[in-house]
Amino acid sequence: MNDIGIILKQVRQALVNSIDAKSSASSSRFYKVGEVAKGYGVKMAEVHKIAKVTLRQIKGYPKSIIFELCEELWKSGYLEEVAIACKWSESYFKEFKPADFAIFERWLSNYVTSWADCDMLCRQPVVLFVVMYPDYIANLKEWAKSPNRWMRRGAAVTMTIPAHKGLFLNGVFEIADILLPDKDEMVQKGLGWMLKEASEASEIHRKVVFDYVMRNKSAMSHMALRYAIDKMPTDMKAEAME
Numbered sequence: 232m233n234d235i236g237i238i239l240k241q242v243r244q245a246l247v248n249s250i251d252a253k254s255s256a257s258s259s260r261f262y263k264v265g266e267v268a269k270g271y272g273v274k275m276a277e278v279h280k281i282a283k284v285t286l287r288q289i290k291g292y293p294k295s296i297i298f299e300l301c302e303e304l305w306k307s308g309y310l311e312e313v314a315i316a317c318k319w320s321e322s323y324f325k326e327f328k329p330a331d332f333a334i335f336e337r338w339l340s341n342y343v344t345s346w347a348d349c350d351m352l353c354r355q356p357v358v359l360f361v362v363m364y365p366d367y368i369a370n371l372k373e374w375a376k377s378p379n380r381w382m383r384r385g386a387a388v389t390m391t392i393p394a395h396k397g398l399f400l401n402g403v404f405e406i407a408d409i410l411l412p413d414k415d416e417m418v419q420k421g422l423g424w425m426l427k428e429a430s431e432a433s434e435i436h437r438k439v440v441f442d443y444v445m446r447n448k449s450a451m452s453h454m455a456l457r458y459a460i461d462k463m464p465t466d467m468k469a470e471a472m473e
Contacts, residue, residue: 238285239300246273249277250273251272269308298320301316301317305338313342327364335357349385353389358390371402372406380415381417383418385421392428396432400432403425426440426444430462431462
């Protein structure tokens, strides 16, 4: 058996050894109709420990091998393996190159089947890539037009962390403009979340986001609207909900 096979076997055995019956029984309640999610039933805190321990064992491997390992974990469809893949790929962010975007895009397009793995991918390696290479916000706008619901959600979710820090506000609104008419619940939640995070960056950003919501609320789903104004003062919420 090659090194990749040995490493994958060790990771999967560690997950099997950490199965928690209560977590396994309750995990399905977090997913909606139309989502496909498999899990061992391991608490996420324990998954993160396994990811940390195994990462130390493979730290000397080149990024290309790590990404190959990550892809094999993605292929399994197990949420815990996806979480480990995201932790491993995220840890190599200092070595990210423009060509890596195509890899992340492939993972999102081919393997994501639920909001949970979409959000882990987009809020871990993908967001670090976009902060490093902001020109790729243009690619996120293309994601927002995709027939794949997880790519559309991913466009918004990737922007949540930079938006909270006051970054890329123009990109936030450009992606929001594309997603406003989207009928998918998971996409609308992502849109509202992105706007909410942007509103928390500063008082100025809150006012700019509020103005955006007021201009577009007739085109915005009730769900996205509620998410977007969630952290705003009471008077702003009342005006937006009129």
